[in-house]
Amino acid sequence: MIPPPLPSFSSSVVYVEAQNLPSHVGIIMDGNGRWAQLRGRERVDGHREGSKAVRRIVRAARRLGVRALTLYAFSEQNWARPDLEVEALMQLLHDFLLTERDDILENGIRLNAIGNLGRLPPDVRAVLDPLRKESEDHDDMTLTLALSYGGREEIAAAARELARDVATGKLSPDDVTEASLHASMPSLRVGDPDLVIRTGGERRISNFLLYGLAYAELHFADVLWPDFTEADFYEAIASFQARERRFGLVGKAAEPDARVSGPPPAVESVTILRRVG
Numbered sequence: 001m002i003p004p005p006l007p008s009f010s011s012s013v014v015y016v017e018a019q020n021l022p023s024h025v026g027i028i029m030d031g032n033g034r035w036a037q038l039r040g041r042e043r044v045d046g047h048r049e050g051s052k053a054v055r056r057i058v059r060a061a062r063r064l065g066v067r068a069l070t071l072y073a074f075s076e077q078n079w080a081r082p083d084l085e086v087e088a089l090m091q092l093l094h095d096f097l098l099t100e101r102d103d104i105l106e107n108g109i110r111l112n113a114i115g116n117l118g119r120l121p122p123d124v125r126a127v128l129d130p131l132r133k134e135s136e137d138h139d140d141m142t143l144t145l146a147l148s149y150g151g152r153e154e155i156a157a158a159a160r161e162l163a164r165d166v167a168t169g170k171l172s173p174d175d176v177t178e179a180s181l182h183a184s185m186p187s188l189r190v191g192d193p194d195l196v197i198r199t200g201g202e203r204r205i206s207n208f209l210l211y212g213l214a215y216a217e218l219h220f221a222d223v224l225w226p227d228f229t230e231a232d233f234y235e236a237i238a239s240f241q242a243r244e245r246r247f248g249l250v251g252k253a254a255e256p257d258a259r260v261s262g263p264p265p266a267v268e269s270v271t272i273l274r275r276v277g
């Protein structure tokens, strides 16, 4: 008997196992401005909609059992945007920290921030700092917000710190190694990023997590950040799981040893239907 044809949506099913997950996922959330422009609206509206996507994706990552999620929320270079846009972004960040506080604390999430935090407005620091402190012992997932962040700036700061230690005799020049630089980078305390996702259709890194990116898998999604759904996120994870990571090695040596370990994920797998077209 001829089998019935497969349902027409079969190619749009994404199945993600909560195993072999990327331990640390970084996201360059791009496309808020274009999302707003396409609708004849102010750029700020795109950022507001982008905040909703942040909430969605933090929940999706936690649900699947991702151990660390780093979001590029505001770059060091973003200060040069118009004052109104910068103020709106800071307000959204402030509101996000207030409204998500309970969820963060109830879901075992450690809230962290990296970047030149001294440049943030006092009202943002007033909600950010206590939440970092309150959640510091949580270890189900670390959510890191990259704020006033730049990858080159981070490398320069790490080099400065080591140079000072050499100048005071605490270290010798030979102690300035790949490993000591790594250890001096706040973005890598949760480990190197395994997967970096960029939304918005551009294929570049824009000064994000530069030192840690050495062996990261990159996933570029054409969808604009405010439209980025749980399904898009899981699809990026599925694409990571389908890749062979070799870290510059070959043969047996390239096979992964213990992958991610940690508390069991909230779910065993996720099956989702992708939008078609």
Ligand code: FPP
Pocket: 029, 030, 031, 032, 033, 034, 035, 047, 048, 050, 051, 054, 071, 072, 073, 074, 075, 078, 089, 092, 093, 096, 145, 200, 225
């Ligand atoms: C890039 O889009 C996005 C940003 C510069 C800011 C990201 C901010 C959010 C997602 C919302 C607030 C953040 C939190 C954590 C609540 P773009 O404006 O450069 O977009 P474009 O390339 O289309 O102009």
